[in-house]
Amino acid sequence: MTDGGEAVLAAIRSRRVVRAMTAEPLPREQLETILDAGRWAPTAGNRHLQRFVATDDPTTLRLLRMVSPGMLQRPVAAITICTDRPRTAAFGFPPDAPGLHVDVGTAAATLLLAAHAIGVGAGPVTSFSRAAVAVVLRLPDGWVPEMIVCLGHPAPGAPAPMAAHRRLTWRDLTTWVP
Ligand SMILES: Cc1cc2nc3c(=O)[nH]c(=O)nc-3n(C[C@H](O)[C@H](O)[C@H](O)COP(=O)(O)O)c2cc1C
Structure with a gap:
C-alpha cells in the first residue's frame, strides 16, 4: 500500500x-x-481534448438548471466538461472516436472524487x-458540452432522490478468464 492509499480507497468508497x-x-x-485535480485525469493519447467551463454565477446557474431536467x-x-471539436479534428480524431467519451468519464470521476476529498458535494448531470x-x-x-458537474455544500440529512439499488460487489461485476 502506498502512502495515503487507504485514504484514497476510503474516499472512492464513500463518495456519493x-x-x-x-x-x-x-x-x-x-x-x-x-x-486542478481534473487536469490529472488520464486522456486518450494524453491529448487533453476536453475543456472545463466553470461558473459560480447565480444567474448562469439558474439558467443552466432551467435547461437541464437531470439537474x-x-x-x-458547476463545471461543464466540454469536448473541443476543432481541437479534436486537428489531432486527427474522428468525432465519434470512443476515447473522447471515455475522456469525459475519466475527467468526471476525477472531479467528483476531488470534490469529495475536500468535503464538497458533487453530482454529475x-x-x-x-x-x-x-x-x-x-x-x-465547436465546443460540445458533455457533462455538468454540480457542486455545493451537501445539505445535512437530505435524502438522495434516486432509488438506491443493491450495491453490487466486485464479484458481481467481474469475470475471470484463465
Ligand atoms: C454518465 C452519467 C450520467 C449521469 N447523469 C445524471 C443526471 O443527469 N442526473 C443525476 O442526478 N445523476 C446522474 N448521474 C449519477 C448517477 O445516477 C449515479 O452515479 C448513480 O445513481 C450512483 O450513485 P452514486 O454515484 O452516489 O453511487 C449520472 C452518472 C453518470 C456516470
Whole structure:
C-alpha cells in the first residue's frame, strides 16, 4: 500500500452523488483545487481534448438548471466538461472516436472524487439540452458540452432522490478468464 492509499480507497468508497445542496457559496480556492485535480485525469493519447467551463454565477446557474431536467440539485457552482471539436479534428480524431467519451468519464470521476476529498458535494448531470447549455455558457464554436458537474455544500440529512439499488460487489461485476 502506498502512502495515503487507504485514504484514497476510503474516499472512492464513500463518495456519493449529492443532489441536495445548501445555498452557501463555495470559496474560489476550492473550485480551483477541484479544477486542478481534473487536469490529472488520464486522456486518450494524453491529448487533453476536453475543456472545463466553470461558473459560480447565480444567474448562469439558474439558467443552466432551467435547461437541464437531470439537474435535481441547486448547485452554487458547476463545471461543464466540454469536448473541443476543432481541437479534436486537428489531432486527427474522428468525432465519434470512443476515447473522447471515455475522456469525459475519466475527467468526471476525477472531479467528483476531488470534490469529495475536500468535503464538497458533487453530482454529475448529462440530462440537458446541449444547444441551450452552449448558449447559456457562451461556448466557443465547436465546443460540445458533455457533462455538468454540480457542486455545493451537501445539505445535512437530505435524502438522495434516486432509488438506491443493491450495491453490487466486485464479484458481481467481474469475470475471470484463465
Ligand atoms: C454518465 C452519467 C450520467 C449521469 N447523469 C445524471 C443526471 O443527469 N442526473 C443525476 O442526478 N445523476 C446522474 N448521474 C449519477 C448517477 O445516477 C449515479 O452515479 C448513480 O445513481 C450512483 O450513485 P452514486 O454515484 O452516489 O453511487 C449520472 C452518472 C453518470 C456516470
